[in-house]
Amino acid sequence: MHGNRLESHPPGAGLEPLPCTGARLRRLGRRTTVFYEQYLRPLGLRLTQYSVLVHLGSAPQALLELAERLEMDRTTLTRSLRPMIDRGWVVVSRGSDARLRLLSLSPDGLALRERARGQWARAQLALEAVLGREFTAQLNQALEEALARVKPALPEEN
Amino acid sequence: MHGNRLESHPPGAGLEPLPCTGARLRRLGRRTTVFYEQYLRPLGLRLTQYSVLVHLGSAPQALLELAERLEMDRTTLTRSLRPMIDRGWVVVSRGSDARLRLLSLSPDGLALRERARGQWARAQLALEAVLGREFTAQLNQALEEALARVKPALPEEN
DNA sequence: TCGATTTCCGTGCATATGCACCTTATAGCA
DNA sequence: TGCTATAAGGTGCATATGCACGGAAATCGA
Numbered sequence: 001m002h003g004n005r006l007e008s009h010p011p012g013a014g015l016e017p018l019p020c021t022g023a024r025l026r027r028l029g030r031r032t033t034v035f036y037e038q039y040l041r042p043l044g045l046r047l048t049q050y051s052v053l054v055h056l057g058s059a060p061q062a063l064l065e066l067a068e069r070l071e072m073d074r075t076t077l078t079r080s081l082r083p084m085i086d087r088g089w090v091v092v093s094r095g096s097d098a099r100l101r102l103l104s105l106s107p108d109g110l111a112l113r114e115r116a117r118g119q120w121a122r123a124q125l126a127l128e129a130v131l132g133r134e135f136t137a138q139l140n141q142a143l144e145e146a147l148a149r150v151k152p153a154l155p156e157e158n
Numbered sequence: 159m160h161g162n163r164l165e166s167h168p169p170g171a172g173l174e175p176l177p178c179t180g181a182r183l184r185r186l187g188r189r190t191t192v193f194y195e196q197y198l199r200p201l202g203l204r205l206t207q208y209s210v211l212v213h214l215g216s217a218p219q220a221l222l223e224l225a226e227r228l229e230m231d232r233t234t235l236t237r238s239l240r241p242m243i244d245r246g247w248v249v250v251s252r253g254s255d256a257r258l259r260l261l262s263l264s265p266d267g268l269a270l271r272e273r274a275r276g277q278w279a280r281a282q283l284a285l286e287a288v289l290g291r292e293f294t295a296q297l298n299q300a301l302e303e304a305l306a307r308v309k310p311a312l313p314e315e316n
Numbered sequence: 317t318c319g320a321t322t323t324c325c326g327t328g329c330a331t332a333t334g335c336a337c338c339t340t341a342t343a344g345c346a
Numbered sequence: 347t348g349c350t351a352t353a354a355g356g357t358g359c360a361t362a363t364g365c366a367c368g369g370a371a372a373t374c375g376a
Contacts, residue, residue: 017282018294022190023209024301027229029187030333032180034311048362051181064324071185076363078326083361099324099371124175131307135300136176142293142300143182149289153192188363206332222354234333236356241331257341257354322373332362342353 032127039123043116048080050120053089053105053113060093060102071152084109190285197281201274206238208278211247211263211271218251218260229310242267 037047045053055069067077081103084090089109093102105113128136195205203211213227225235239261242248247267251260263271286294 015283017279018286018298020282021285021294021298022194024298024305025183025187025190028301028304029183030229031308031310032183035308036180073364121175124178125173127179128176131304136179139300139304140176140179140182142297143186146186146289146297147182150189150193152189231334
C-alpha cells in the first residue's frame with residue numbers, strides 16, 4: 001500500500017480523512033454558477049432553466065425521462081418547468097399513455113435555446129480564460145473520472 | 159501556443175469552448191452532497207446546517223462575518239439559522255454594537271457538532287474509498303487550484 | 317375481465333438560494 | 347450636536363431541492 005506512516009491517528013482509528021472534498025466541490029460549484037449566470041441573466045434565464053432548455057427539443061419527451069437525463073429530482077423538474085411553460089417556452093402534450101406528460105420546446109423556446117447556447121459558449125470561454133485552457137481541460141477530465149466512480153443515487157435498490 | 163489546428167471553428171469565431179465545466183461541477187456536487195447527507199441524516203442534519211455548525215463555536219460571531227466565511231448569502235444564512243435556533247443549537251446574543259446579531263453554539267450545539275464531525279469523517283473516508291485515496295487527493299488539489307483562480311463574487315466593487 | 321400492483325405525476329412541507337427593498341443603528345463630519 | 351452616509355440585518359418574492367403522501371392510468375396475473 002501507500003505509506004500509512006504512524007502519525008497523528010487516534011489509537012484504534014483508521015486513516016485520517018482528507019480535507020472535505022464535498023465542501024470544495026460545492027464552493028467551486030457556487031462560484032462557477034454565479035459566473036455562468038452573469039452571461040444568462042440578459043436572457044432572463046437561471047442556470048437550472050438553461051440546463052432544462054438544452055435537454056429539450058422539438059421531439060416530445062416524458063417528464064421522468066427528462067428528469068433522469070438531467071439527474072434532477074422529478075418533483076423539482078415539475079416545478080422548474082412551470083415558469084418555462086407559463087412563458088411559452090415549453091409545451092406539454094399527451095400521447096397514447098395518458099400518464100405521461102410529454103414535453104417539447106415551442107418555436108420561442110427553440111429560439112431562446114439558441115441564444116442561450118451562444119451565451120453559454122461565451123461564459124465557458126471566459127471561464128477557461130480565468131482557469132487556463134489546459135487546466136480547465138484537466139479539471140473536466142478529473143470531474144468526468146469522479147462522476148464515473150461516484151454513481152448517482154438511485155431511487156430504491158436497482 | 160498549443161496546437162490550435164484549423165478544424166471545426168466557425169469562420170470568425172475564436173476557439174471552441176470545452177464541454178461545460180459548470181455542469182460537471184454541479185452534477186458531481188449533487189452526487190457527493192447526497193453521499194455526505196446519508197451520514198448526516200441520523201443526526202437530523204442537512205449538509206448546509208452541518209457546514210454552519212462547523213463554522214460556529216463558543217465565541218460569539220456576527221452574522222455577516224459568518225456568512226462571509228461560509229461564502230453564503232447573508233439572507234440565506236439568516237433563514238438557515240432559524241431552525242437551528244429553534245432547536246436550541248445556536249444562541250443569538252447582542253454586543254455593544256446593537257446592529258450585530260452575535261451567534262454562538264449552545265452546549266447542545268457543541269455536542270451535536272462533535273457527533274456531526276464524526277459522521278463527516280466516516281462520509282469522507284467512504285468517499286475516498288469510492289474515488290480512491292490518491293485520486294481524491296488529486297481532485298482536492300485541482301479544486302483548490304480552481305478556487306484560487308475563480309474568485310468569489312463580491313458585493314459591489316471592492 | 318377484474319383486482320392487485322406498478323408506473324407516472326402532482327402537491328404539501330421544509331429547507332436552500334439570491335435579489336430588491338426596507339428599517340434601524342452606528343459613524344463621520346460640518 | 348445634528349445631519350447624512352454607511353453598515354447590519356430582516357422580509358417579500360421567485361426559484362430550487364427533495365421527501366412523504368396521494369391520485370390516476372396502465373399492466374399483469376388468476
